[in-house]
Amino acid sequence: MKTLGLIFLLAGAGVAAQDDTVEWLGSYRQALQQAKAQHKPLFVEFRCEA
Amino acid sequence: MLSPKDSPLGKQLGRYVCVRITRMDDVDVGLFDRDWNNTIYFFAMNADEQIYFRYGGRDSASPDTYLNVDSLELALRQGAEMHERGVKLPPRPKALYPREIPLLVQRTFAQRQCVECHLIGDFQNLQREQDGVLDKLTHLYRSPDIKTLGIELDVPKGLVVKQASGAAAAAGMQAGDKIVAWNGAPVLTFGDLQYQYDKVDRKSTKVTAQVERGASLEIALPERWWWTDLRLRQSSVDPRLDFEDRPLSADEKKKFGLPADGFASMVKYVSDFAKIRKTHELRTGDIIYAVDKVERDDLANTAELFLKLRKKAGQAAALSVIRDGKRIEMPLQSYQLSFRK
Numbered sequence: 001m002k003t004l005g006l007i008f009l010l011a012g013a014g015v016a017a018q019d020d021t022v023e024w025l026g027s028y029r030q031a032l033q034q035a036k037a038q039h040k041p042l043f044v045e046f047r048c049e050a
Numbered sequence: 051m052l053s054p055k056d057s058p059l060g061k062q063l064g065r066y067v068c069v070r071i072t073r074m075d076d077v078d079v080g081l082f083d084r085d086w087n088n089t090i091y092f093f094a095m096n097a098d099e100q101i102y103f104r105y106g107g108r109d110s111a112s113p114d115t116y117l118n119v120d121s122l123e124l125a126l127r128q129g130a131e132m133h134e135r136g137v138k139l140p141p142r143p144k145a146l147y148p149r150e151i152p153l154l155v156q157r158t159f160a161q162r163q164c165v166e167c168h169l170i171g172d173f174q175n176l177q178r179e180q181d182g183v184l185d186k187l188t189h190l191y192r193s194p195d196i197k198t199l200g201i202e203l204d205v206p207k208g209l210v211v212k213q214a215s216g217a218a219a220a221a222g223m224q225a226g227d228k229i230v231a232w233n234g235a236p237v238l239t240f241g242d243l244q245y246q247y248d249k250v251d252r253k254s255t256k257v258t259a260q261v262e263r264g265a266s267l268e269i270a271l272p273e274r275w276w277w278t279d280l281r282l283r284q285s286s287v288d289p290r291l292d293f294e295d296r297p298l299s300a301d302e303k304k305k306f307g308l309p310a311d312g313f314a315s316m317v318k319y320v321s322d323f324a325k326i327r328k329t330h331e332l333r334t335g336d337i338i339y340a341v342d343k344v345e346r347d348d349l350a351n352t353a354e355l356f357l358k359l360r361k362k363a364g365q366a367a368a369l370s371v372i373r374d375g376k377r378i379e380m381p382l383q384s385y386q387l388s389f390r391k
Contacts, residue, residue: 022053022063024070028077031069036097041133043066043126044093046074046082048167 080146086171
């Protein structure tokens with residue numbers, strides 16, 4: 001199911017990404033700096049893992 | 051399961067710098083404002099922190115009603131194109147940090163507890179209530195449901211309407227319409243639409259939906275358009291009552307000799323906790339026709355809603371009840387659900 005698939009797809013894309021998977025940073029400040037340097041937009045995910 | 055770079059979603063994500071935030075301690079909750087009872091939520095923005103789109107949103111039925119791989123991919127594509135075109139965006143929202151909410155500081159930071167997403171909203175409302183500025187219709191009943199207007203979306207296609215009925219159909223909305231603006235604000239995703247809908251003044255009588263075919267549709271807001279089921283909000287500030295009810299029909303009101311414009315309601319569910327907490331002695335099938343001798347209200351159509359709107363958690367009330375044809379009086383003691391922290 002594509003709805004639940006979305007959560008798993010993104011959940012699985014770990015912060016420590018492998019070469020062939022999307023990289024997710026863990027620091028907002030670092031991501032902001034990287035977006036500025038690379039002239040890219042930011043995609044920010046919020047999820048509660050507590 | 052991973053998001054491979056060469057998958058359709060991975061290709062779109064690759065156009066962005068992606069970041070995942072799981073702790074809210076130092077996050078600008080003014081910039082990233084949303085309904086805090088979403089389990090997952092996304093923002094696409096530029097490096098000046100101006101927002102292209104929000105992705106997420108939910109309804110009372112499920113946290114993932116509007117989450118879908120295809121619609122996310124579509125939004126990511128559109129957001130990246132906006133970025134490349136240098137589309138002018140509204141200024142960045144005003145900053146607000148969790149440490150500026152005194153009750154949140156007292157109950158989380160001071161106790162070295164994690165600031166979870168939902169706690170932001172919970173403590174904002176608790177703080178508002180303590181400061182005397184809580185507007186229940188706006189702050190408690192967040193994220194009005196577009197289905198109340200008769201709008202059912204074709205979720206994988208973003209804001210394409212699958213079916214229009216009720217107020218939306220009366221305004222001219224049709225299946226296949228793509229909503230592009232809500233009350234004048236551009237919307238790209240359901241998250242955008244729900245956020246803009248939430249900003250509508252609760253006293254409004256209409257809302258404007260602009261659709262891609264060029265029409266601007268004026269939708270008449272039905273009574274209680276703002277109402278949503280609060281049960282998804284586990285630690286909100288509403289008075290807990292341990293019962294649920296339904297409005298009486300006009301015929302039922304007539305049968306029991308009750309005013310047609312009153313909020314008389316029939317109890318349809320009583321929680322087991324009512325006995326444990328001594329909240330009340332209501333039974334399924336009881337008819338509540340007055341609270342503190344009040345039978346009518348401008349907003350409420352049931353006794354339960356009257357209590358939610360007009361009472362503070364922890365306050366008591368006197369219920370006027372019809373049981374087995376006899377009129378009786380009964381005390382009710384509401385309570386506030388303890389926050390986890």
